[in-house]
Amino acid sequence: MNNRHxxxxxxxxxAQEIQLDKRALVSQIIKFSTVDGPGSRxxxxxxxxxxxxxxxxxxxxxxxxxxxxxxxxxxxxQALTMIIEQDKxxxxxxxxxxxxxxxxxxxxxxxxxxxxxxxxTVSQILDLIRDQLHFITGITVSGGEATLxxxxxxxxxxxxxxxxxxxxxxxxxxxxxxxxxxAWEKLLPYVDGVMLDLKAWQQETHQYITGRGNxxxxxxxxxxxxxxxxxxxxxxxxxGVTDFEAEIDSLSDYLKRLPRETRIKLNAFQHHGVKGxxxxxxxxxxxNIEQFAQQLTNRGVQQLVLPSFYN
Numbered sequence: 001m002n003n004r005h006x007x008x009x010x011x012x013x014x015a016q017e018i019q020l021d022k023r024a025l026v027s028q029i030i031k032f033s034t035v036d037g038p039g040s041r042x043x044x045x046x047x048x049x050x051x052x053x054x055x056x057x058x059x060x061x062x063x064x065x066x067x068x069x070x071x072x073x074x075x076x077x078q079a080l081t082m083i084i085e086q087d088k089x090x091x092x093x094x095x096x097x098x099x100x101x102x103x104x105x106x107x108x109x110x111x112x113x114x115x116x117x118x119x120x121t122v123s124q125i126l127d128l129i130r131d132q133l134h135f136i137t138g139i140t141v142s143g144g145e146a147t148l149x150x151x152x153x154x155x156x157x158x159x160x161x162x163x164x165x166x167x168x169x170x171x172x173x174x175x176x177x178x179x180x181x182x183a184w185e186k187l188l189p190y191v192d193g194v195m196l197d198l199k200a201w202q203q204e205t206h207q208y209i210t211g212r213g214n215x216x217x218x219x220x221x222x223x224x225x226x227x228x229x230x231x232x233x234x235x236x237x238x239x240g241v242t243d244f245e246a247e248i249d250s251l252s253d254y255l256k257r258l259p260r261e262t263r264i265k266l267n268a269f270q271h272h273g274v275k276g277x278x279x280x281x282x283x284x285x286x287x288n289i290e291q292f293a294q295q296l297t298n299r300g301v302q303q304l305v306l307p308s309f310y311n
Contacts, residue, residue, distance in 0.1 A: 193231030
């Protein structure tokens with residue numbers, strides 16, 4: 001019996017607990033990345049988000065395709081077709097082999113949603129991970145907002161921890177921090193680290209940028225830190241929009257109370273991929289970030305991580 005078959009047999013015996021048939025709607029899979037957590041990683045980007053960030057550089061991952069069909073006739077590669085399922089529900093079928101990734105479908109969609117998504121089970125993702133096993137040190141699940149598909153993530157991470165050939169891989173999560181404490185309690189035992197966005201300090205500013213408040217974000221940060229799973233807090237600096245520098249003393253005091261090993265990653269807002277009002281905002285330059293970093297350093301904040309490039 002080969003290793004894969006033996007592992008699959010072992011996992012099948014625990015299928016009721018692990019739920020290998022749990023499904024997720026996936027926007028993109030990157031089989032090798034060095035920028036989505038520590039080491040080399042396979043990264044899943046799940047479709048759907050509960051924020052409406054004006055600064056989002058992947059706005060096509062926010063909404064779910066409702067199969068209205070507007071994009072079908074506009075696809076120059078004829079990679080999109082409307083099909084009728086057995087329950088007479090119509091859905092958009094995406095043929096990845098024909099697709100040229102021109103993104104015409106994203107431009108014509110009234111919701112800016114992508115029809116180029118795929119449905120994966122936990123079992124199928126485990127097979128992808130095994131194919132990359134000799135090239136990666138872990139897996140990261142991102143979004144959109146990944147925790148909207150919480151049961152899939154929990155089942156996937158649990159399956160990895162149960163698998164003798166995969167359990168050495170670190171399981172990382174990229175989140176906006178909107179998950180409830182009760183839900184975090186279910187997930188955190190299977191997560192090795194969380195990378196979390198703090199979009200703004202003040203409630204009003206956060207509401208303006210994302211469409212939602214930030215009380216839940218602060219609650220999430222504290223809970224994840226309590227579990228010693230807070231790998232990184234990320235601050236997106238948008239000149240004239242975010243309030244980090246105006247609240248630099250309060251922000252610094254807060255960041256210094258986090259576990260010393262928590263990375264504070266400073267990201268620089270750029271226009272790449274963004275839509276609407278945010279295209280009128282000033283981009284964040286290297287000088288802007290260095291000034292922000294110096295303000296934090298002067299106030300005792302450590303573990304700062306600055307962008308490696310700006311574009």
